Amino acid sequence: MASVRLITINARGLNTPVKRRMALTDAHSQGGDIVFVQETHFRADSAPTLSSPHYPSSYVSNYTVSKSRGVAILLGRHVPFVYESHVTDPGGRFLFLKGTLGLSRCTLVNIYLPNRNQCQTLRSILTKLSRYSEGIVICGGDFNVHLDTPGEGNPASCKPDPSLRRRFLQLLHSQQLVDGWRVLHPHGRDFTFFSSAAGSYSRLDTFLISHHGLHLLQSATIKPITWSDHAPVHLVLTLPTVPERDRTWRLNETLLKDTMNRTDIDTAISDYFSNNLTPDVSLPMVWEAHKCVLRGKFIQIGARLKRLRTGQIKDLLRNIHTLETSHKLDTFKELTLQRAALNDLLTSNTLRSLQITKLKYYTQGDRCGRLLANAVRQRHMTTYIPKIRRADGSIAHSSPDISTAFLSYYKSLYNLNDTPPPSEAIGNYLRDSYDSTISRETREALDAPFTMEELALAVKSMKSGKSPGPDGFTMGYYKTFLPSLGPHFLQAFNSLDERSTIPQSALLATITLIPKPDKDHTLVPNYRPISLINTDVKLFAKLLATRLNPLLPALIHPDQSGFVTSREARDNTIRTINLIHRAQTQGLPTIFLSVDAEKAFDRVEWHYLFGVLRHIGFGSKWMAWIHALYSSPTARIRINGTHSTPFGIRNGTRQGCPLSPLLFVLALEPFMQRVRDNDNIQGFRLPFHHYKISAYADDVLFTLTDPIKSLPHVLTELRTFQALSNFLINDSKSEAMGVGVTAEVYHALTEICPFQWTRNSLRYLGTTLTRSPRDLFAANYTPLLNTTLSELRKWHKPHISWLGRINYLKMTVLPKFLYVFQAVPVKIPRDYFRELKSGFLKFIWGTTCPRIPYGDLTRPRDKGGLGLPHLESYYQAALLTRICDWSVSPPVKLWVALEQFAFQVPIASVPWQLAPIRTLISSLDHPTAPQLLRLWREVRSRPDLSPDISPLYPVSHNPDFPPGRQRSFLDIDSDGPYLHIARCYTEKALSPLSLLTPRSVHTPLEHYKYSQLTHFVTRLTSALPLRSTLTVFETLCTMDPPPTHVLSSLYTLLLSSSQPRLPSYVIKWHNELPEPISEEDWGKFFQSINTPP
Template sequence: NVIDAGTDPDGRIAYIKIIYEKIPIVIVSIYAPAQLSERCSFFKDIRFYIPSTKWLIVGGDFNCVPDNIKDRLQHGILTDNQSYPLLLQNMINPLLLDEIFRSKHPRKITYSYHNDSRTIHSRIDLFFGSKIIKQNTTEIYYLPVGLSDHDSIVLKLNIPSNNDKEFHRWICNPTMITRNTFMEQFKLIWNVFLKTADFDSTEWWNDFKTSLIFLLQEEERHYNDECRYELRQLQCEYRFRATNPTENDMIQLDIIRKEIYGILEKKISNNVLGQQEQDVTSLSILAKARIAHAKSNKSRIIFLDHPVKGRVDSNIDMIETATNFYEQLYDTKPIDISCWNELFDDIPSLNKIDSDKLECDITLTECNDALKSMAMGRSPGTDGITVEVWKKIFPIIGEYYVRMINTAKLKGHFHEGFLNALLTLLKKDDNNNGSLKNYRPLSLMNIDYKILSKVLSIRLRKVLDQVIHIDQSCGIPGRTIHDNVHIIRSIIEYYSRHRDPIAIIQWDQEKAFDRINHVYLLETLKRLGFGSNYINWIKLLYLNATFKIKINNSITDPISFKSGIRQGCPLSGGLFVLCIEPLLHNIRRNVRIPGVLPPGSQFPSVVRSILNKENVNVNIKLSAYADDVCTIAFNVNDERETQAMFELYNNASGGKTNKDKTIIFWISDWLDPPNFKSKIEREYCHFLGVPIDTKGKIPSIELDKMILNVNQQMGMWSTIKLSLFERATVLKSFILSRLVYCFSLMPLPKKTIENLQKDINKCFWNNKHQSISFYTCVGKKGNGGFALLHLNSMIASYRIKCGLKIFSTTPKIWKFYAYQHVGIQLRTYAPWIWTNLTPHFNDETNFFGDVACRTVHWIKKGGKLSIDDSEPSAYWQLINRCVFRPPICCQRVPHLKNNSAFFEIIHKSKLPTTVTEFWILLANYGVNTRERLGKTMEEKQCLYCNLPETTTHLFIQCCFFQELFTMMLTYIQNASGIIIERKVDEIVYLKTILSIDSTLVQRKTSFIIGNYLHSIWLFRSITIHGGRRHNCNGCKSIFKTKMKYLPYDNG
């Protein structure tokens, strides 16, 4: 438990105070200035920022040493005799600290800092402790981590313990299924079940999962033992060589550091949740860890508001608070079934054909398809078995799984544990006051449960549009959240332009998913025409279901799930929109709620072209996305009538309207709002995450906030060392995703997009010199680009998608508003749009006006009126047609002009990202050699001979690297059996390799060549920083290290 934390004003001193085994311990991290005068000034006040306590640990980079001769090994030592005495006077002596490592190892010299070029080694990392820390230290030693040029330090303390237990959740390491022994052992276990299990019951499934968990845990133990043994061997060798090291030891230490880093990265990566997600797999371990940390922060609970005790922060009290809250929340809600007839009156229902589709028995094919559609890397349920494991073993056990669930249906219940869930609580926003109402409960279900619920969900999605009105868009194929924002923005813009007063009410349903009465749920399914077989499946999944709540490292006792729809279950979205549809149906048919008539709805031809129906009364009364319901009001009576509909629904279902959070957005610049009961907003409101003002635009204050937030995130990510490819992924998927969502739905000033694109480009290059053209960087990786986001093209692609929907026959209510803004420009391609006799506008500042302009441009450039899934997306078509410029090497190197495979081969060669990035920069003349940067002949000269250092000379012609080139040829001949010449076209641009038909040979050879090129560049960097250059042995050692694990050995 972290009970306190803080920093000094400059962020050079950071501390945390923790409680461990009921003992308060303060841990302080220090980073002293590198400049002497700043460092001396820093040390004078250092003790004032360090909390005093009995158990005190202080460590960090102090940039000074007690003995400049013993503690530094470098060329041209800079003596500093002032800093350490000040540190002794102002921190060590006043706080009664001892330097732990030196006191435990007084005769050992172990360097903890090593610069990148391996020429400077020192002991500037100091680790102090109070007297009790020193007494209880059982072991202390340095270890390399590979993540920094400073080694880590391991301190083992003997701290008194107590009997308090914490919840430790086991989650399977999905890489275990790739071990040969896993499938061998699994088949043996499964053969035993085939001979002994009673497949006419469901209990065998529980026994099978227990055996599977034991097997996975056993594989993890073997794997960890192997890793620990290898790591221990490397660490012992490192510690031996790090004591009074020779020059050869320094080379070997670098090799060992890289091997240790590889093992640690693999171990850490296995503990990072979500690492298999599509946008994350290509990132480095540091980037993965930061993303996982950001996600984990959403579920970290610091304190809760207890109804009696007030604010509580101990796990016991928070568990009690959460248990009481969710027992009440998920208890059976009282309902008034006498309201049902009124609520369900005249509600649409499924026809017999659609109902029969849902009644069929569940098949193995459906289960296979459901499992394949599940994303990798997601958190599993209580059993800890991930989706990767199920995908591996399901071809073997799938038939018996289907048999098990059908047996459960016949018996009317599943075996114990199948319906259990782990409830995690996610913060809804940053304004947390400790109330559990501000947390969103997410049920983590076991994958075997999710396979069944996914099958039922897929079936449900196919018929939802038959009973759910067009104004509800959640979870229904062909409808998106964009439709809701389009209609709200259009109504606001239309009434603002005509200066007609109108109000939009945003209704807030308290815990809308969690309060649904299960009896009401089943009755809704019945009234909507669902058959008994499908209803029984739903009943089976909700009968006797339980969950446990996870609060940090503690867990509650099981709680019964007596009401509500589980958020986190694949069925949740579909079931909820069915439950709320009777409410929306009653609002639509209430004649005392007026709604609005969109422009053109008075013309049958326009209605027919948009809705594919005739004689339809188009009256927009609401817009809904799941429980986010917006309705129209002009006066107090409209609000009162709509409130009555919500009360009817609440009485029938167990729901509850949160009147304090219901907001009315009043749109008028000349008339004050009526005396509404709900809170009134007049400047702007957020609709589904998009801020909209009374003109239908993004408010400038909110736009500034979004851009500021993006710039802050860019600044945070700039502190992590990322490759250009990783930086492009982080920008697109994790920094700009919400901004792109808002920008795709709202009109924007062009200047805003241009300025933000400049910021994106600066972040991409991390404020360094741009080596490759921006118009090349935005291209696909296989074409020589980095997939850097081109913001204007991304926005244009969304506008074009919107424009293509106007051409389609899919019903969209917002088309009534779009027609009058797109008719002038699109009538050539869609004459029916012009049949709308309302006034037409040609205003590119309007959203739909911009849609029309960009869509016409798309069509004129050869774009199709529909995009198939087999074709590149609109974004990539725009990039390739209008923005992307081929890399400069494709223009200068003859054999690359008509051959696009060069970059694809590099990317598919399994080279480290840093090597791939370097090779692409080298191929595009983006590497700065001495010949390019030098001003005099001496400055332009190669470091290893008297000739000018050009890229061709350094990597191809320099005689100093002849032995390295011979070594590379040997590797290539052994791996691929081919010979290449020592020419720039052959080595850097793969002329011969591109002509080979074998993909395997291409990738093997490219892997070797890429490491050859990068080894020379690394060795050159070491030389520049003072490394010795009398022979090529150091460079050969680097190359050997890189080639230790050659991929494709098994073909």
């Protein structure tokens, strides 16, 4: 049974940041769940924000005339309150808030009555309330009426108007409202305000509650007067239908910043392991138990620091309470001194907190990072789930019933089969479909014990600031104490074998639920589960994933591009665009089927997964490590602050585990191989590959050229795979698009399978793939532009500076465009980028004129600019990355072989050719190749790209040199698909024939061909110089494998080659300075201001 604490207080003005921070901090420290504030003194047209992370929802009613009056209701982030509507008062006297508290309908009311005509004002307010309220009415406020008679507590010297009190109580009685404090303290004597002018105490503030809600009252107290001149009144209500929140411990990482704390913890770690490493206790159990001991140590340190931090405040509060409850005038002087001391202390703490906050926002608020992300993030929906629909269609409202509904769903999801598929059936399936194995040397390397170097690399690669698992230990703990923890961590996990397991408490996960946007949130499947696993288990899985990752390119076919090194989602979309174009040009009836796998990662059958791993040939030690992770995992669901009972998990790869995606693609690969090997499933059969199926993790796309024959066999393979692995297709979310398919075939296909059949487009990997390549731009880029500009126009964050807005564009807008630039590399008109540029500048500068030239804004920060994304250059860089893919020989990416059909020469030679485009390309209507080649011809003359004649310039397969296109031309080793001119040169001169073809005797025909080559090279170099060294871009293209961050490197090259060496404002500085600063010194200066201290 949970309880909710309500606080009402007259703030006497909250217009200063110090007082707002003090009020919010005090409300949280007192445990307020719902806070009623009177006299906020906000103007309606310029009200500041009254909210905090602890009180994200606030409702205010401000006076429209001046900075006076004003009331507010603040809702804590964990309050089980579901908002419905609210009513404000232009006079700033009242605020009504209607909704559901727990399972009970209620209306929260905040009232601030004037010093005169109280009953008249209250009567008007209660009349409006009677027409609006529903359920229990809970009203907090400052009523400016003496609520007690002398007999009930007022001193005899205080003579309030008895008729005012009587009329006030009659009004309450007419609405069946009761003074909550007086009900629980019928003979009590306490006050909320002291008038120094009148020298009298009075109780003006209280909570009123509906008569039929009195059974919910648990306690009512009046606290000491601190930062305001009114005392806060606390009212605690019992919520019978809401269970008590479960408290979970999480490491406070600020404790790790103190040197003395780190020393104490380091000593505790050493003492623990020196005292507890005994032969009779397993090493994994010793490791797991150390977290219990260290958790207690951290709690002890935190409690000690809290006592030091709050001890003086508690002493002052204790003294103030003693003096206040005496209610004597002769103690007023001492009481005033104590209050002043407390107020000075609270103000000092608040000022220090504000200074730290200002410093943090000044230094980091405008930078790309968590602060800016939190500042611009849309307000999240409340984590409270008020109701859910059960499987039988009925609605559950109480938290226990809601928890049971979710528990039933996820328990069945993670325990799909009572009887696992037969091992013999799994073995036969794998033997018939999958032939990839690992060597003995690789097996031994995988089974080797993990080293400290591997652990250090894994810890360094893990991100800090992530939510921990049930044990509460964050990554900061392991990063801080790695030297002390590392050896014991390795001992514990290296010791795992077939006979030992990880303790069950270590494998417990907490599932938190996030509502999916634009979905019906009364349905359980419309919540996205996020599994929080313990950090040490995640770290162990990271070690396994780091070892496994380099093996995946050899074990996983290039048809699968998800979670494999050097493969990207764009590989699949570019491939599909090429196949759609090929289907159109060849007039070949084809369907493109994108299947949606339902809960694919959560449904993986473990017996099948382990069968795949054994079939590949993983060693006993590696299999023992995997079995340890999957031996007996459990999970519990966190709903409305409570945890469900833990339940066992018997299928699925664990969310949040670095190893899970790698295991999933390994589990899916046998199915994809069976589709490739099935002759009844037809795709595009080309010399290099038979294009039938592609996937990015669980997003699978089939390309079927004989759909009537192929589709039934695809469905058969899916059913066979589902029986062994639990892989299930969601028919309602799977889409199919036909190209060149007749109406009769369409009708027959819809009878075969119940997928969503579309005519003109297909959604795949976040893009829209259209039947006509000419529609790709309108289907992908136009909606993205409209959405982006609409969001920028709706911007309502005036507290974010123009520097922060630039970084917002880098953090939020740029990634969306970068993905589409790479995934759908079609021609974009210049007007598109001009419109984006205009939208960016309006967003940054608002209605004012730009104060910095656009060129200086887009310069890199280390070159004197501000790093505003230049989207046209990013688009060009995204296209040019494909030249790097073209240049790899033999091609690694399967779409390169498809684009080869668009050219009459080897695709690797195309970027370095100088012949006219029409002589190189065979299909000018190709959706992706011609525009890339035209762009390349526009920009290649820039210094760092490929000016003049490249050393990679082709001699063979060159339209400008017809003899070189003959197969029998000079038998020279080319070391690739074509002979480049650098192979024919020695020290800036054409190599003699004896070096090109090292034979003792050359035929006259060879001498003739060599003369042809000499003549061609002489004529060629007379027009343009021949470089002997590769440029930066050419070096990138010749690297195998291609380096990481190619796109950012190309963007830097394009931007630097299109801008002056120094920003425009340098000229103004030179005009002002007596001596100009050299370009080298400017560069050092730009580097220094962008280097973190």
